[in-house]
């Protein structure tokens with residue numbers, strides 16, 4: 001009777017850019033200087049937007065908001081690898097991916113102020129509405145990708161979630177289907193260290209999140225999520241592979257949530273300040289900046305201009321957001337069904353006191 | 355006696371019961387180190403340790419499914435679902451299993467567990483944080499569904515729920531979590547499940563509500579001169595039919611207020627019971643004031659969705675002037 005090793009698996013880790021801003025030339029993804037600048041500008045824009053949204057919430061001008069801070073490289077590096085007609089499935093923390101995908105910033109603010117008009121994906125953009133229930137978007141994204149395959153479209157679906165979501169059945173079922181039906185999907189797991197207060201070590205006993213892909217026969221890879229080049233490279237490879245019909249990939253981006261879980265959270269209750277300070281030193285924007293300064297893609301002057309331009313854009317978005325008139329009560333009835341049933345007509349009248 | 359809010363009263367009930375009964379285990383997301391997103395379990399992990407106040411991975415099915423197993427095997431789990439919208443995924447565990455285990459095993463196994471769920475709207479919450487899935491639960495055989503409206507009842511009902519031999523879903527009114535305050539005895543007491551509370555006696559009209567809506571219903575009624583009998587249902591499954599029917603027989607008129615959607619909402623069931631047992635005593639058709647049959651809106655519109663004073667008083671007038 002044999003007792004033998006049947007199979008053996010390895011999990012790859014990818015870093016291209018170290019924290020001092022030195023890039024590994026061999027691993028460096030193909031990106032023009034213009035593209036690198038664009039990535040940088042997006043990261044700055046998202047940071048400025050994120051800080052602004054946080055401040056608006058603090059001033060009572062916005063509802064509960066969930067910050068991107070610290071995860072810009074993971075979100076922008078991945079979304080940047082997509083084509084216009086591709087799909088994304090964002091969770092509540094994906095302002096960065098959504099802005100990269102041209103979701104208007106004023107609409108994001110509308111959504112976070114309790115106005116569903118902010119969720120409307122502009123015509124021509126396949127940005128699925130933000131998911132609040134953790135993990136439920138994963139099998140749905142698999143389904144969208146599956147449909148692309150059936151319809152013979154060369155379209156890729158990118159699905160975003162945190163490491164907390166990998167504890168839900170939705171994740172496992174979604175990945176299993178993706179593997180079985182070899183759908184053109186890319187799963188981006190931002191492992192930011194915490195699911196609200198629960199640290200990564202208590203979320204799962206497995207050594208990496210990336211290895212969970214192996215159980216479903218799909219490729220899993222771990223990347224430095226604060227390294228925009230590594231994220232982009234892994235995402236681009238996965239997107240190209242999916243587009244060629246070669247199946248899905250799970251990418252685990254190791255990153256850190258620099259802010260509280262949300263504006264309703266106080267993370268000092270469950271994590272030491274020193275840990276946050278340590279990660280602040282690994283800020284993805286600072287890292288790219290150091291690379292760009294070294295490589296003469298940035299200098300103090302245009303750095304200032306980029307920040308100013310971003311601030312201008314964000315301020316304009318805030319202005320536009322605050323100009324939007326409140327939604328009408330009929331709005332909540334309008335989209336329940338394609339055609340409003342009589343009972344809803346009646347209820348609408350009841351609301352108006354008719 | 356201390357003046358407590360609902361959050362504090364529930365915390366006190368858990369603290370005291372856990373001291374008495376070592377088989378009680380709390381499990382849920384962020385309930386331990388963080389003390390719960392609403393601070394309901396604040397301090398309990400420090401007091402009883404990580405084995406009894408467990409921060410679980412992010413899985414409502416894991417939480418409810420393993421709570422069922424723990425209960426089967428002699429523990430008394432009290433699970434927390436962080437927000438109401440996340441109760442939908444463990445429905446299979448609740449409906450197909452918790453609710454029928456006693457039946458399926460012909461009484462050999464049961465699962466005396468409690469699932470605590472902050473529920474309802476009116477707090478400018480995020481999407482799916484403000485759901486009222488009460489009717490789906492009340493529709494489910496084999497489980498009990500309890501909704502306290504104030505701190506005193508919250509403590510007494512929760513202790514009864516924990517000691518109850520059947521699975522109990524304990525719906526905690528988010529909107530009034532910290533708003534309603536009253537004296538809560540430090541000493542042990544229980545409030546029985548399945549018994550409604552006549553909050554105020556009256557002769558002209560019966561008004562039934564529960565949870566957060568009770569407060570707003572009472573406030574609306576204070577603007578009228580009608581002698582309304584106000585009933586707080588407290589347990590919505592099994593419902594205290596007797597108290598309702600006796601009241602309606604006396605008043606002949608009834609208004610029911612709930613924030614959950616209208617179709618197949620609990621009011622529909624109560625009206626059916628009134629029709630079965632007190633039809634000939636009615637002076638007017640029973641009116642219900644409810645949420646609408648639409649997904650709970652984002653918060654800019656929630657003020658229109660939730661029954662308000664205007665809608666409640668309109669229903670009262672309609673019933674009185676019939």
Ligand SMILES: Cc1ncc(C[n+]2csc(CCOP(=O)(O)OP(=O)(O)O)c2C)c(N)n1
Pocket residue numbers: 093132133134135161162163164165166192194195196257261383412414436437440
């Ligand atoms: C199904 C479900 N359960 C609970 C919650 C409440 N909740 C919101 S975010 C969160 C933590 C999610 O952690 P993770 O998936 O790692 O993503 P992160 O928030 O860190 O980006 C929890 C528990 C939820 N939104 N959905």
